[in-house]
Amino acid sequence: MTAVTTDTPVRLTDSTKLRAWAEAVAIPVGALLVSALIFSLFLLLLGKSPVDYFQLLWRGGFGTSFSIQNTLQRAAPLILCGLAFAIPAQIGLTMIGAEGALVLGGFSAAAIAVPLVSGGVPSILTMPLMALAAMAVGGAWIGIVGWLRHARGVNETISSLLMTYIAIAIMNFFVEGALRDPGSANKPSTMPIGEDYMVGSIPGTDIHWGLAAGIVLAIALQVLMTRTTFGFGARVTGGNPRAALAQGLPVGTLVVACTAIAGACAGLAGYYEVAAIHGQANASLVAGYGFTGILVSFLARHNPVVVVPVAIMFGSIAASGGLIQRRMDMPDATALVLQGIIFVVLLTSETLYGRFAIFQPRTGTERT
Amino acid sequence: MSDGILATILISMLGGAIRVSTPFMFVALGETLTEKSGRINLGLEGNLVLGAMVAYAVSYHTGNPWLGVLAAGVSGVFLGSMHGLICSLPRVNDIAVGIAMMSFGTGVAFFFGKPYIQPSAPRLEALPLGGWSDNAGLRQALDINPLFFVGILVALVMWWAFANSRWGLIVRMTGDSEPAARAMGVQPYQVRIASTAIGGFLAGVGGAFLSLSYPGSWNEGLSSGQGLMAVALVIFARWNPLRCIVAALLFGAAGAIGPALQSVGISQGYYFFNAAPYILTLFIMIASARSSSSAREAPGELSITK
Numbered sequence: 001m002t003a004v005t006t007d008t009p010v011r012l013t014d015s016t017k018l019r020a021w022a023e024a025v026a027i028p029v030g031a032l033l034v035s036a037l038i039f040s041l042f043l044l045l046l047g048k049s050p051v052d053y054f055q056l057l058w059r060g061g062f063g064t065s066f067s068i069q070n071t072l073q074r075a076a077p078l079i080l081c082g083l084a085f086a087i088p089a090q091i092g093l094t095m096i097g098a099e100g101a102l103v104l105g106g107f108s109a110a111a112i113a114v115p116l117v118s119g120g121v122p123s124i125l126t127m128p129l130m131a132l133a134a135m136a137v138g139g140a141w142i143g144i145v146g147w148l149r150h151a152r153g154v155n156e157t158i159s160s161l162l163m164t165y166i167a168i169a170i171m172n173f174f175v176e177g178a179l180r181d182p183g184s185a186n187k188p189s190t191m192p193i194g195e196d197y198m199v200g201s202i203p204g205t206d207i208h209w210g211l212a213a214g215i216v217l218a219i220a221l222q223v224l225m226t227r228t229t230f231g232f233g234a235r236v237t238g239g240n241p242r243a244a245l246a247q248g249l250p251v252g253t254l255v256v257a258c259t260a261i262a263g264a265c266a267g268l269a270g271y272y273e274v275a276a277i278h279g280q281a282n283a284s285l286v287a288g289y290g291f292t293g294i295l296v297s298f299l300a301r302h303n304p305v306v307v308v309p310v311a312i313m314f315g316s317i318a319a320s321g322g323l324i325q326r327r328m329d330m331p332d333a334t335a336l337v338l339q340g341i342i343f344v345v346l347l348t349s350e351t352l353y354g355r356f357a358i359f360q361p362r363t364g365t366e367r368t
Numbered sequence: 369m370s371d372g373i374l375a376t377i378l379i380s381m382l383g384g385a386i387r388v389s390t391p392f393m394f395v396a397l398g399e400t401l402t403e404k405s406g407r408i409n410l411g412l413e414g415n416l417v418l419g420a421m422v423a424y425a426v427s428y429h430t431g432n433p434w435l436g437v438l439a440a441g442v443s444g445v446f447l448g449s450m451h452g453l454i455c456s457l458p459r460v461n462d463i464a465v466g467i468a469m470m471s472f473g474t475g476v477a478f479f480f481g482k483p484y485i486q487p488s489a490p491r492l493e494a495l496p497l498g499g500w501s502d503n504a505g506l507r508q509a510l511d512i513n514p515l516f517f518v519g520i521l522v523a524l525v526m527w528w529a530f531a532n533s534r535w536g537l538i539v540r541m542t543g544d545s546e547p548a549a550r551a552m553g554v555q556p557y558q559v560r561i562a563s564t565a566i567g568g569f570l571a572g573v574g575g576a577f578l579s580l581s582y583p584g585s586w587n588e589g590l591s592s593g594q595g596l597m598a599v600a601l602v603i604f605a606r607w608n609p610l611r612c613i614v615a616a617l618l619f620g621a622a623g624a625i626g627p628a629l630q631s632v633g634i635s636q637g638y639y640f641f642n643a644a645p646y647i648l649t650l651f652i653m654i655a656s657a658r659s660s661s662s663a664r665e666a667p668g669e670l671s672i673t674k
Contacts, residue, residue, distance in 0.1 A: 094463055153657040154650075157410065157463055158600050162646045162653075165593050169643035176639060294467060333478035340472030344454070347465050351457035 016361040023359035028299055031349040035342040042337065048328055056327055060320025067319060069206045073277075075308075075315030076207075077102065079214030080269035081293025082300060082307035083221055084142070084262040088156070089302040090225055091258045092238035093149065097160025098266040099290025100167030101141045105134035105267025106274040107171040110190040110281035111179055113197060123197050130197075131271045138267020139260040141167065146259025150252045156259075168286055175282060189282035199276040210272030214308070217265060221304040234258055266290060292318075295343050314339070376505055377628045383509025384624020385617050386516060387582040391416065391591075392616035393519040394574030395598035397526060398444075398567035400607055404530065405563035406543035406556070406669030409451050410466025412571040413595025414473020415444040419575025421481040424586035428489035433580045436489070437515070440576035441569040447473050448568020452561035462671060470595070484586050492580045513581045515573070519613070522570065526609040539563055543667035571595065593646070600649045604656055606665045622648045 040050035061071045084098035109130040116126045145163060148154040174180075174190075181191045199208050225231035234254050237244040244251050269289060274281050296314055300306035317335050325332055354360070395412050402409045419440035427436030451469050455462045498510030530536040542549040542559040549556045574594075579586045601619060605611035626641035656662050 094461075094467075096467060148654060152654050154653045155603075155657075157467075158596060159650060159653060161593065161596050162600070162650050165646045166643050166650070169639050169646070172639040172642075173637065177636075291471065295471070298464070331479055331482040333475055333482065336471070336475030337479045338475075340468070340475035343468035344450070344465070344472050347460060347468050348454050348457065350461070351459050353459065 019359045019361060023353065023356070024301055026359070027349050027352050028301065028346060030352075031346045032299075032342065034349075035338070035345040038341050038345065039338050042341070048330065052328060053324065056324045057317065057320045060323035061316025067316075070319040071312060071316040072205075072207045072211050073315070074318045075312040076210035076214050076272060077269040077289040078293055078296050078311035078314050079211070079218060079308055080265045080272075081290050082296035082311050083214075083218060083293075083304055084266040084269075084290070085294045085297035086300065086302040086304055086307055087221060087225070087258050087262045087265070088142075088146070089297060090231075090238050091234045091255055092241065093146070093255070093259065094157045095142065095145060095160050095259060095262060096157055096291070096294055097142055097145060097163050097167075098262070098269075098293050099286070099288070100160070100164030101138035101263040101266035102270040102273070102290050103164075103171050103285045104141050104167040104270070105138035105263075106270025106285045107174070107190070107281040108137040108267070109134040109271045110193060110274045111174065113193040114179065114191050117191075117194055117197055126197055127199070127275065130193075130275060131268065134267040134271035134274075135264040136267070138270065139264035142263025142266065143256050143260035145263075146256045147252075149259075150255045164290070171281065171285070172283070181280065184280075184282070187282050187284075189278075189280040192280045193275065194279075197275065198279060199272060208272060208276035210269070210276055213268065213272070214311070217268075218304045218308050221261070225304060230254070230257070266293075292339065295339055295346075298343070298346055373632050376632050379503070379505045379509050380628040380631050381621050381624045383505075383511075384628055385621035386509070386512055387620070388623040389616040389620030390513060390516045390519055390577045390581070391574035391594050392598050392601060392619050393516075393523070393613060394577065395571045395595050396601045396605065396612040396616055397519065397522055397609055398448075398570030398574070399599050399602045400567075400605070400609055400612055401526065401539070401570070402448075402560075402564045402567035403602060403670055404543045404607055404667055405539045405560045406546065406667050407452070407455060407462050407560050407564060408466065408599070408671060409448070409469070409564055409567060410463055410596065410599060411447065411451055411469025411473060412466075412568070412598060413591065413593065414470040414477075415447050415568050415571035416575040416578065416591050416595040418443050418447060418473040418477040419572030420579035420590050421477040421484065421575075421586055422572070423576030424489050424579040425480070425484050427491075427580055428484060428487055431490055433490050433492045436580055437492070437573055437576040440572040442572070444568035444570070444572020444575070445565045446568075448565040448571075449561060451568070452564035455564075456557040456561060478588055481586055481588070485588075488585065489580070491584050492577075494581070513577065515577050515581065518573075519616075523609040523613050530609070540667075543669055545668055571598075574598075597645060597649050600653055603662065604649075604652045606656075606662055607667065608665070619645050619648065 043050045043053055060067050062068055081098040081102065085095060088095035112133040113126060113130050116129060141163060145156050145160045148159055149156040176188045179190045180188050201208055202212060225234065233249045237249060237251050237254055241251060270285060273285055278284055292314055296307055296310045300310045317338065321332055321335050324330060324334060395416060399409065399412055422443040423436035423440035426439040427433040447469055451465055454460055454465050492513055494511040494513045496511050498507035501507050530540060538554055538559055542554060542556045546556045578590050597619060601615045605615040622645040625644050626638050629641060630638055
């Protein structure tokens with residue numbers, strides 16, 4: 001073979017990749033801009049200033065070192081919950097139960113801490129055990145959803161959401177009963193795990209280690225999904241389950257593994273919420289991170305590494321909520337409206353893929 | 369003695385079933401219509417919450433709860449048409465759009481609903497149908513909201529229309545085979561947009577029941593997944609409006625176990641019994657997912673069963 005014949009296809013695929021990449025960036029960014037426009041119209045109709053809103057959003061999210069830390073603090077669970085949607089999405093599942101795995105994972109961490117802390121087990125052993133418990137319970141919880149999907153054909157979207165309500169009921173059942181801290185009168189909670197068992201901050205900041213865990217996991221899962229046989233099999237299954245079965249891929253194992261990984265991510269988010277923020281498990285765990293994670297993943301096009309910056313963006317919306325509420329006299333649900341608009345516009349933009357000639361491969365006569 | 373307690377529990381479960389089932393029934397009927405046309409709208413939870421808020425607000429301002437019910441339905445048409453139009457674009461996934469509509473509808477409802485959490489709006493009056501009985505519990509159980517009967521009427525009309533009317537045939541044909549519908553000169557997208565919009569109306573009315581009858585006030589924790597359970601309920605009811613009534617009553621009874629036990633002093637495991645409807649739904653889904661009768665009666669174009 002001559003250099004020319006081997007060179008040409010390589011250049012072609014590079015250009016094709018670049019175009020596909022540009023399309024995957026331009027369309028979601030365009031969707032964000034359109035959402036901002038629609039939201040601005042919404043604000044104008046209410047007699048509020050969109051300029052003020054976006055300025056406050058920037059100031060509350062990134063304006064000061066305090067607000068940046070606040071943003072990153074809130075991004076941590078969003079990264080983990082975004083991953084919890086992205087990994088099943090790669091295998092073709094719409095799994096929306098991260099909220100339940102987060103709640104149950106956080107609760108399990110707090111519950112296992114009760115005997116360990118009162119037994120005086122050193123924190124170096126207790127803390128990994130708590131994290132492991134959270135990941136194992138979260139993983140099993142969502143793994144069941146994957147197994148039901150594969151073995152019984154139960155729709156994973158509905159079942160994972162039902163499991164979320166069951167998870168919250170389980171936590172309430174124990175928190176109001178057997179595991180209730182008698183001192184928590186107004187807000188039933190488990191026993192506080194105690195200062196010694198809390199997760200510390202990344203040195204030099206007020207940000208807890210959950211952010212680092214999220215970033216490391218995002219990179220690890222990116223490698224797993226794009227550079228390993230496992231990830232290849234999962235993506236083939238996501239593309240065409242029948243072809244995957246015909247090729248002899250272990251579809252059932254892959255489905256259960258992907259959902260269990262997702263549950264473990266969400267469970268870990270629950271662990272950090274308990275061990276780095278609240279210090280105990282209570283209704284504060286039901287904060288909607290699991291649901292915002294769905295949107296994060298869609299905007300990142302279910303790409304694990306891209307989940308990180310998108311989660312930080314949504315972290316800033318959450319972090320600036322208080323400032324906007326005070327300065328503009330708007331309810332905290334403003335962020336929900338903005339997120340809802342982004343979500344709807346983003347999914348509508350799915351129809352634009354393949355519509356713009358500039359993003360399509362230019363293969364000339366030699367179509368690949 | 370134990371007979372008395374059992375009777376009390378059963379009567380309050382009957383009352384609870386009738387009260388709790390109404391929103392289930394409306395959402396399930398709306399979803400049945402949408403799914404019969406070949407689309408699935410997971411966003412009816414958003415319609416339910418927005419409908420509850422709008423109904424409460426309109427009833428508060430106008431003093432007429434029935435205007436609230438109508439407004440709730442109109443808000444449902446708005447969300448439903450949005451879903452229907454967006455899903456008519458190529459390459460857009462109806463399940464994902466449903467999740468987005470759920471989050472959009474809930475966000476809008478919470479945003480505009482803040483001022484209505486405190487004030488009390490006029491509620492829908494229940495019909496006292498238990499006057500003949502001496503049993504106070506039974507009389508309370510038979511204070512039935514007129515919307516319950518409206519729901520049954522809607523179910524009967526839908527059941528009749530699917531089988532006997534031109535419109536029913538068009539909806540069923542669109543849901544079973546898009547090529548067949550096109551061949552008959554029917555525009556499948558128009559039928560689906562209309563079915564989703566009308567389905568959204570019914571779900572909005574279901575939301576009005578939540579805020580204007582039972583529990584009977586507006587707050588952000590009003591709906592806890594009833595809209596989604598109703599979607600599962602439709603699969604259980606196998607897309608038959610009459611079976612939707614039975615399924616809704618069953619779900620209502622399951623939801624009433626916790627409060628019924630609490631009324632006789634058994635508060636142990638209250639939260640656990642509250643999870644009963646979700647657990648029941650899950651088991652029903654597991655049992656019915658691969659059943660042959662479910663596969664036979666499912667609309668052919670439905671993405672959830674394909």
